[in-house]
Amino acid sequence: MKKITPLFLLLFLLLVQPGFGQAKDPVVENIVKEATENSQLEKLAHELMDVIGPRLVGSPQMMQAHEWAVAKYKGWNITAKNEKWGEWRGWERGASHIDMIAPRVKSLEGMQLAWSPGTGGKTVTAEVMILPDVADSVAFQKWLPSAKGKFIMISMNQPTGRPDYNWQEFATKESFEKMKKDRDAQTEAWATRLKKTGYSTRTLPVALEKAGAAGIVMSYWSKGFGANKIFGAYTKTIPTVDISLEDYGLLYRLSESGHTPKISVRADARETGVSTTFNTIGEIRGTEKPDEYVMLSAHFDSWDGGTGATDNGTGTIVMMEAMRILKKVYPNPKRTILVGHWGSEEQGLNGSRAFVEDHPEIVKNIQAVFNQDNGTGRVINISGQGFLNAYDYIGRWLSKVPESIKSPVETRFPGAPGAGGSDFASFVAAGAPAFSLSSLNWSYGTYTWHTNRDTYDKIVFDDVRSNAILAAIMAYQASEDPVKTSREKSVLPLNAEGKPGAWPEQRKPIRRGGLD
Structure with missing residues (x-):
């Protein structure tokens, strides 16, 4: 038997290490670096939850939040606007x-x-x-x-x-x-x-x-x-x-x-009186395929028992921070990267449903939507939402995420299409590949979901920072992917009547709330 030298053993061990020989991606490294060394999350959370406060649809605070978000994006040299979609009872x-x-x-x-x-x-x-x-x-x-x-x-x-x-x-x-x-x-x-x-x-x-x-x-x-x-x-x-x-x-x-x-x-x-309702839309324009879109998504409104910190202030600041980071380290994406901060999610996904209805030209060219809503916890689940080939592209994009963030994430493919729950469902119903970045519980349903205790102190910033990194990397990978994502739908299981399950239907938004 030939003797194994220490040098040979070292080379062997290096070669069998996962990822050995793969070049590091400087954009991914810079996303992580910017998120960890120059995080704006605490400042954004303070300004949104403590200074502005809860964001009930139709309230002056909701309008103040929309204006604040646009000003923040413009300060980061990101194009942003408030887009009217309806009216609501002002209170x-x-x-x-x-x-x-x-x-x-x-x-x-x-x-x-x-x-x-x-x-x-x-x-x-x-x-x-x-x-x-x-x-x-x-x-x-x-x-x-x-x-x-x-x-x-x-x-x-x-x-x-x-x-x-x-x-x-x-x-x-x-x-x-x-x-x-x-x-x-x-x-x-x-x-x-x-x-x-x-x-x-x-x-x-x-x-x-x-x-x-x-x-x-x-x-x-x-x-x-x-x-x-x-x-x-x-x-x-x-x-x-x-x-x-x-x-x-x-x-x-x-x-x-x-x-x-x-x-x-x-x-x-x-x-x-009558209050105009808006969505806040931000954009980093694509250079090679500007008419194809990657979208980051989070609803902006809240109930007003607390300050809407985990529903959905955390989702909001995750997507704002991801956009800020992308603009700094990836300013010329191949596809256009949009962010949507939706109004009146709490009354039935109205802002996102209005966007889907008003912008078919965007919806038909969406590469992927990433939505985050359910609390402050780190993301632990991504479902394929019934898209047959989602395992392919979601899997490829996730492979670029740092192991410490990726390892807790369970994927479920092809999954079942979400008919509600949060704004990703508005896009799924229109056939666009949209995914929920679902979070660790942190007693969300009991202590912060729609409660008087949903306040700044419940935010777990280490988890929120992890989610901002994940969202930014997934958006970057979706933008760079040379292949357009497949929209082929899986055959759904039989329903209670023994018939094939039906894909969720696109629903119209309530555009005039509490006024009739």
């Missing part, structure tokens, strides 16, 4: 102050819902009353006059303010199971109570408003410590306020025990 949130004044004094944690009427600069004081458990809708109609001048509580009183994971960690198995059984029974009983009124959760507040109630009090717990979902109000003349689980439970128990709690509510809000 601006003011301060909410809610106090219990009987049987003792306590400031309560709560806020008015989006588009809630204010209290006209006054403080409204009234008794709190629980929605009654009546026999049927006839009995409820007889009760309705009793609501006059009262704040009516329309949410179930939760039996525990501890999330289930806390019970799992500390409770006995028997205690945990008992709590869940009791909670299920209460939930079913409350649903029955609501049904017997003859109204839905949407129409009940309106009925109470017509009956002369002083206001609607609710609590939409998000199943985590201190977290409530904050959506929109259905009332037109009286305030609708959401109160934290802890304080709502206090009022409920006092009312139930006959201690007749009273609250005072001052909710400042301003109707601003």
